[in-house]
Amino acid sequence: MKLINTEIKDLFILEPDVFGDDRGYFFESYNKMKLDALIGKMYHFVQDNESKSSYGVIRGLHYQLAPFSQTKLVRVLQGKVYDVAVDLRKDSPTFGKWFGVELSGENKRQFIIPKGFAHGFSVLSETAVFVYKCDEYYHPETEAGIAYNDPSLNIDWKVRDEDIKVSPKDGLLPRFEKAEINF
Numbered sequence: 001m002k003l004i005n006t007e008i009k010d011l012f013i014l015e016p017d018v019f020g021d022d023r024g025y026f027f028e029s030y031n032k033m034k035l036d037a038l039i040g041k042m043y044h045f046v047q048d049n050e051s052k053s054s055y056g057v058i059r060g061l062h063y064q065l066a067p068f069s070q071t072k073l074v075r076v077l078q079g080k081v082y083d084v085a086v087d088l089r090k091d092s093p094t095f096g097k098w099f100g101v102e103l104s105g106e107n108k109r110q111f112i113i114p115k116g117f118a119h120g121f122s123v124l125s126e127t128a129v130f131v132y133k134c135d136e137y138y139h140p141e142t143e144a145g146i147a148y149n150d151p152s153l154n155i156d157w158k159v160r161d162e163d164i165k166v167s168p169k170d171g172l173l174p175r176f177e178k179a180e181i182n183f
């Protein structure tokens with residue numbers, strides 16, 4: 001597995017070793033020992049999630065507040081998404097900066113998003129099945145978020161505006177300047 005640094009400290013892309021043959025392919029989608037050694041941290045993932053969305057859907061920008069903030073290890077089983085993390089760490093030199101990466105069933109790339117980031121993705125294919133590990137359980141009482149279209153973030157979701165679909169809940173998320181930030 002290869003670790004790819006991004007322009008934001010502690011935000012990494014992972015490229016697994018894929019073994020292809022005339023039957024198809026095999027790869028280790030998660031190996032605790034290898035991941036912990038590669039990043040130099042001990043992760044304790046406790047919950048796996050899966051969602052399926054159609055083209056133009058944006059889920060996010062979401063995060064859980066302390067004491068249940070989550071690290072997420074995300075990937076796409078089928079289809080293609082543009083996955084975005086926003087740095088909400090108040091002491092970070094990249095506070096308020098976002099980074100996006102294309103994740104797909106084809107590239108099999110994974111994205112590890114530490115606590116202190118808001119997370120979301122847009123669907124670029126007809127449908128996309130998105131799966132991810134979290135190192136804290138779901139605690140809806142600590143759920144928080146930021147409007148996907150906040151002009152101060154100016155995120156390019158790679159989807160035509162007229163095609164964007166969000167949940168009613170996400171349509172009501174606050175702007176970045178009003179977001180509750182406590183990790």
Ligand SMILES: Cc1cn([C@H]2C[C@H](O)[C@@H](COP(=O)(O)OP(=O)(O)O[C@H]3O[C@H](C)C(=O)[C@H](O)[C@H]3O)O2)c(=O)[nH]c1=O
Pocket residue numbers: 049051059060062063072119120121137138167
């Ligand atoms: C997140 C979550 C949700 N739910 C229930 C609550 C709702 O009844 C239903 C759909 O939840 P929601 O609309 O919040 O799902 P997403 O919009 O995909 O939320 C996720 O979207 C972005 C991409 C994230 O990074 C977060 O992991 C998460 O917030 O699943 C659960 O039962 N457990 C959970 O862990």
